[in-house]
Amino acid sequence: MNAASGLDIAGLSVGYGTRRIIDKLDLGGISASSVTALVGPNAAGKTTLLRALAGLIPSRGSIRLDGRELAGLDAVSYAREVAYMPQTLPPRVALSVFEATLSALQSSPTAQDVDPKQKSLDVLQRLGIAGLAMRGLDELSGGQRQLAALAQCLVREPRVLLLDEPTSALDIHHQLTVMKLAGEVARERGIIVIVVLHDIALAARWCDRIVVLSQGHIVTDGAPAQAITPGMLAEVYGVEARVERCSRGFVQVMVDRALAD
Numbered sequence: 001m002n003a004a005s006g007l008d009i010a011g012l013s014v015g016y017g018t019r020r021i022i023d024k025l026d027l028g029g030i031s032a033s034s035v036t037a038l039v040g041p042n043a044a045g046k047t048t049l050l051r052a053l054a055g056l057i058p059s060r061g062s063i064r065l066d067g068r069e070l071a072g073l074d075a076v077s078y079a080r081e082v083a084y085m086p087q088t089l090p091p092r093v094a095l096s097v098f099e100a101t102l103s104a105l106q107s108s109p110t111a112q113d114v115d116p117k118q119k120s121l122d123v124l125q126r127l128g129i130a131g132l133a134m135r136g137l138d139e140l141s142g143g144q145r146q147l148a149a150l151a152q153c154l155v156r157e158p159r160v161l162l163l164d165e166p167t168s169a170l171d172i173h174h175q176l177t178v179m180k181l182a183g184e185v186a187r188e189r190g191i192i193v194i195v196v197l198h199d200i201a202l203a204a205r206w207c208d209r210i211v212v213l214s215q216g217h218i219v220t221d222g223a224p225a226q227a228i229t230p231g232m233l234a235e236v237y238g239v240e241a242r243v244e245r246c247s248r249g250f251v252q253v254m255v256d257r258a259l260a261d
């Protein structure tokens, strides 16, 4: 891997109107084949950061992918490099799951897409939702809808995959399916995955790196065991919590009480 490979964010500022939410944020060395969790309290700026990285809202500063400024790309090229799954999915889309997956692929084709239908089916199978292929998006449950939206992102095989709370509507089985698959596609295809999660134990279990955002600033950034500490949880979330290792060595968080404001 050369020195410029991966995603590097420098001096990034993002806001709405005159209100600045992210202020000169630096986040470097997000490497290919890795999964980074973005965690932090409500209104910390996680979605704002993801949407800026996806090129959906204006920002100042630098977002470089393999040393190349993403801001210089036209919308089609940008969408080919970066896929974003929003927290709130669009309502009432009159397409089947299969049609939606296929159309996501066709809107961002790559040279390897010899058989788009097979590729779409493969993604649905890996997510365990091939049985939903012919169902309409507007007749799915919340969790099924979330899985279908993830299929639409995965099938495009972007260089950067931005997932905003992709497990918020999922049961524990499907949470595991999604996080495991995120890691697998990252490693198989050299994708950079950045995922917003509120479940810190899930982030610790499945992500290589945890970035903790609070009030638009990075408070901590590191491997799960370094980033997730009782001190961070008290400072950032205002809770008294224990951080322990389970019998398999994974970080577990037990929240005991909310600290007084």
Ligand SMILES: Nc1ncnc2c1ncn2[C@@H]1O[C@H](COP(=O)(O)OP(=O)(O)OP(=O)(O)O)[C@@H](O)[C@H]1O
Residues within 6 Å of the ligand: 016, 021, 040, 041, 042, 043, 044, 045, 046, 047, 048, 049
């Ligand atoms: N479209 C918008 N216009 C104006 N302000 C916004 C807009 N979207 C978000 N904000 C504000 O930006 C701040 C950060 O919001 P953001 O959605 O990025 O936070 P978040 O960390 O993703 O929160 P949550 O965990 O609650 O989803 C909040 O104060 C919010 O009110």
